[in-house]
Amino acid sequence: MTKAESCPVAQALHDCAEGDAGALERLVALEGGRMLGVAKRILGRTDLAEEALQEALVRIWRKAGQFSGNPGSAKGWVYTVLRSRCLNILRDGKRLSLLSPEELGALQDAREQSVPEEGWQMLAGSSRLRDCLEALDPASRHSILLAHVGGFSHGEIAARQSVPLGTAKSWIRRGLASLRECLS
Amino acid sequence: MSLNRTDLNAIADDYVLGLLSETEAELLEELLARDPALEARVAALRDGLLPLDLSAPKADLPDDFMDRLRERIAAEPAREDAAPRGVTITPVTPQADNLPQAPRAKWRWLIAAGIIGLAVGLGTGTLRPTPEPRVVAVLMNASGEPQAVIEDYGNRDAKIRFVADVTLPSGKTIQAWTLPSPETGPVSLGTLDRVAPAVLTGPSLPEPAPQQLYEITLEPAGGSPTGRPTGPILGKGFAHIQS
Incomplete structure (x- = not known):
């Protein structure tokens, strides 16, 4: 087919x-x-x-x-x-x-709320992805969700987590590596 | 300058997450069309993460949404056909460039160089007896942003693909040129009436040389009336020889 x-x-x-x-x-x-x-x-x-x-x-x-x-x-x-x-x-x-x-502020607030740290599970539904995300360390997981769900950039993700840019990048990289393995 | 597999995979991951700039993403898509292994990797991660998109609560479309969309579609000048999916490429060019740490502005250049670097890997990794381009030129605009890629096959055929949203005003034509030597001056490779991948069939020319200039200009409908570039340059770049 x-x-x-x-x-x-x-x-x-x-x-x-x-x-x-x-x-x-x-x-x-x-x-x-x-x-x-x-x-x-x-x-x-x-x-x-x-x-x-x-x-x-x-x-x-x-x-x-x-x-x-x-x-x-x-x-x-x-x-x-x-x-x-x-x-x-x-x-x-x-x-x-x-x-x-004011409008820009409201926009940022709305985006912020789209990626909660608590209750992120609803973002992944009842899928295999959810189990794989569950297995990640929380910092990597949150960074990946900020990027994919919230559309945040590397710089914004680093700022939101109060870490240097390189740290945010390596969290994402490490998280994706585990995720890819888990999903395959 | 070229990229190794690890760098490329990392960039492809960033692409899936939406962490590349628009130009970088366009360039990566250019690479994906040439690199089935990378494309498969991107597709796998993309589909793995798809539940994140599907979890979004549905929103109601406004009543006039479809009407507005129809108007936009009707105003579209021409449709872009499927990109020609050409040669299979196995990139094998280990390099020490540590791309993820490179300053952002540099990425564009690195990725542009990556297109060439990958194509250079052709000599050792070709799986199919498809004709291979003799040279590849990445055409940049005045700000140094890649706009299009020309592959010259040296047999009168050249392929052009766009890697940026190049605007073609109505009543204008894009014309591709090369400069085989200062004596011959610029020679037309062909004209394009829309911004879409195309095969250009030009006159018989000497074998393309390293650092030969390629460019695209904006010309009156149907092409330059003088046989020489007359309009603004949309992008230009030099040939990189393919081993």
């Missing part, structure tokens, strides 16, 4: 690549709500999240053909495109400069 036959998201990507505009609508129906949720978690604001999702879907439409040779899952690819649009907005000073200091 090909990837497209086994998964509606992969099928939608396949049809997008063929130029079928209805396929993009199917993708939005399948994943749009969750994608907006992911974008809100990273960006902390609904307007920015909607913009990121629009940009991501345009990009998915444009690049859907590139997915065909990808060894990973269709969903994984779709969420990667989305997260990269979110991070782009977050790290684009020009876009955020339109916000008032």
Whole structure:
């Protein structure tokens, strides 16, 4: 069975690549709500999240053909495109400069709360990933979650944990090595 | 200057976590398209971490969301086809560059060099009898940010791929050039009407030489009217010979 036959998201990507505009609508129906949720978690604001999702879907439409040779899952690819649009907005000073200091503060608070140290388990659902994350040392785990779920940079992660940049980087590196082993 | 496998794996991990800058991520995607082993590694970690995305609470899309999206899609100039998935490359170039500790600005250069470094590994690691590029040039803009990569096969064909969001205003054409020698002057390799990977078929030229200049310029629709570059340079770079 090909990837497209086994998964509606992969099928939608396949049809997008063929130029079928209805396929993009199917993708939005399948994943749009969750994608907006992911974008809100990273960006902390609904307007920015909607913009990121629009940009991501345009990009998915444009690049859907590139997915065909990808060894990973269709969903994984779709969420990667989305997260990269979110991070782009977050790290684009020009876009955020339109916000008032109060709005920026609220945005940072919202992002902060998206990655709790206590109760992080809900972020990983009931998956194998949760068990693997559980096995990590708390500092590595929190750093990885700050990056992936909150969209925080190396520098921000170091600052949040009050450690030097190199320490944060090595926590992440070590954590990912264990994680990869556990997941494989 | 090139990267070893450990450095690359670490960069690929950072890519999955979203810790690379946009340019770095674009360059890494360029590498992924050439390196199935690295791509598989990225895909595995990405899918392993996917439950973190799927745990996000769903949010309601506004009513006009699809209409706005349709408008944007309709305004899209042209679609980007699947990137040509070319040669299989096994990178084998151990180096002492300790990339993760390198200052951030340096990364771009290192990764750009990495593309070349990896391709250099071709001579020993080719698995398929695909034609190999004779030279690879990474074209940088005025700020030193990689914009595109040209692989010249020396048989009149050259491949171009973009590694940044290059803007092509409507009514304009991107034209690729090379400078085989000061005497011949710049020679057109071909024109592009959209920012997408393409195979350029130029005139028959001498074998590309090390440090030969390649560049892309913005020209009037259909290409330069004079046969020489007339518009602004979008990116330029020098050929690195492939052993």
